[in-house]
Amino acid sequence: MVKDDGLIRGLATRCVHAGEELDAQGGIHAPLYNHSTFGFHSTADLLDVVEGRKEGNLYTRYGLNPTIRSLERKLADLENGEAAFAFSSGMAAEAATFLAHLKTDDHIVCIGDVYGGTYELLGTNLPGLGIETTFLLANEAASLASALTERTKMVFFETPTNPTLDVIDIAAVARVAKSVGALTVVDNTFATPVNQNPLDLGADLVVHSATKYLGGHSDLTGGAVIGPKDLLEPIWLWRKNLGQMIAPEVAFLLSRSIRTLVVRVRAQNATALQVAEFLVAHPRVRRVNYPGLGGGPEVARKQMRGFGGMLSFVFDGGAMETAAVVDRLRIFSIAASLGGVESLATQPITTTHHGMSVEERARRGIVDGMVRLSCGLEDAVDLVGDLRHALS
Numbered sequence: 147m148v149k150d151d152g153l154i155r156g157l158a159t160r161c162v163h164a165g166e167e168l169d170a171q172g173g174i175h176a177p178l179y180n181h182s183t184f185g186f187h188s189t190a191d192l193l194d195v196v197e198g199r200k201e202g203n204l205y206t207r208y209g210l211n212p213t214i215r216s217l218e219r220k221l222a223d224l225e226n227g228e229a230a231f232a233f234s235s236g237m238a239a240e241a242a243t244f245l246a247h248l249k250t251d252d253h254i255v256c257i258g259d260v261y262g263g264t265y266e267l268l269g270t271n272l273p274g275l276g277i278e279t280t281f282l283l284a285n286e287a288a289s290l291a292s293a294l295t296e297r298t299k300m301v302f303f304e305t306p307t308n309p310t311l312d313v314i315d316i317a318a319v320a321r322v323a324k325s326v327g328a329l330t331v332v333d334n335t336f337a338t339p340v341n342q343n344p345l346d347l348g349a350d351l352v353v354h355s356a357t358k359y360l361g362g363h364s365d366l367t368g369g370a371v372i373g374p375k376d377l378l379e380p381i382w383l384w385r386k387n388l389g390q391m392i393a394p395e396v397a398f399l400l401s402r403s404i405r406t407l408v409v410r411v412r413a414q415n416a417t418a419l420q421v422a423e424f425l426v427a428h429p430r431v432r433r434v435n436y437p438g439l440g441g442g443p444e445v446a447r448k449q450m451r452g453f454g455g456m457l458s459f460v461f462d463g464g465a466m467e468t469a470a471v472v473d474r475l476r477i478f479s480i481a482a483s484l485g486g487v488e489s490l491a492t493q494p495i496t497t498t499h500h501g502m503s504v505e506e507r508a509r510r511g512i513v514d515g516m517v518r519l520s521c522g523l524e525d526a527v528d529l530v531g532d533l534r535h536a537l538s
């Protein structure tokens with residue numbers, strides 16, 4: 147554990163040390179406490195924790211567990227937030243955020259492509275509670291003001307978007323949302339805190355599917371919300387009463403993974419750029435979506451420190467021919483999800499956007515020949531070789 151001497155440290159140092167605490171046994175990082183409940187020496191001691199006079203451990207579903215609290219301190223630190231809450235999944239984190247900050251007759255604006263589950267939550271679940279969402283395309287972000295009404299309480303988006311990798315200007319959107327008192331909530335799963343910190347750019351809350359880069363090894367499911375304490379408090383209540391708590395074992399595994407986040411993501415940034423540059427030059431590839439190509443669009447350079455391990459391309463062929471390309475890959479696995487050490491490939495029309503209508507997919511440029519790649523930690527030369535063979 148690094149002693150708190152008031153110095154600001156680099157992100158890699160914070161990934162390793164932030165939130166860590168030695169216990170009585172002196173283990174080198176926060177240990178795993180699987181316990182569901184914690185004991186006290188007296189009723190007065192218990193009441194100090196229950197009534198919030200003292201930080202402490204009480205009951206794991208409440209998040210008052212040392213392993214979970216350590217993880218949450220680390221997450222808050224990496225996103226430059228006041229506090230963080232960890233969840234059983236990214237969807238649990240999003241759902242609690244929507245339920246805590248929206249009520250019947252409220253309105254959300256969702257900009258750009260979002261994960262299919264988020265799209266379903268906004269478009270199918272929330273209307274049942276009288277909460278409506280207007281969906282704007284990423285290239286309509288500049289006309290956000292005209293989509294806002296007096297009922298708009300939240301603007302939600304991912305950047306870069308999935309699977310078209312559009313970059314949305316976080317500071318510009320947050321300014322417009324603030325003008326009508328709406329919260330700006332950014333899903334930072336694709337970028338990670340290594341490449342981008344939305345809270346520094348004016349967002350009110352950040353959500354993550356920790357299942358992806360934060361976990362990084364395709365072996366856990368988790369989520370997080372990070373931001374100021376006053377906005378997190380109502381979210382905590384929903385997490386507690388819906389029982390959406392991350393399990394201590396998963397929290398332990400997630401903290402373990404975050405210690406290597408910076409080295410993993412920087413390597414994935416570099417590999418994705420090499421793969422994108424190979425694909426751009428390939429005669430059977432019509433289009434490559436990667437915000438780092440040619441230095442990236444101005445907004446990406448302004449708000450991102452790196453451009454991520456995700457990219458997509460459009461093959462010069464129909465759905466079946468494109469599936470054949472994907473099926474020829476030997477190192478990339480055919481799988482949904484992203485952000486792990488293994489490289490993954492998927493046709494969005496078969497997985498992430500399978501449930502979206504053909505018309506809506508066409509409106510969003512999610513065509514039959516599109517392939518999304520998540521670059522892992524294999525050698526870039528091997529990934530390029532795999533794609534060269536699959537495309538030939």
Ligand code: PLP
Pocket residue numbers: 235236237238261263264304308333335336354355356357367368369483
């Ligand atoms: N946000 C993004 C960008 C995602 O890609 C996903 C899942 O793929 C989610 C949220 C939902 O996360 P989870 O699967 O951990 O619930």
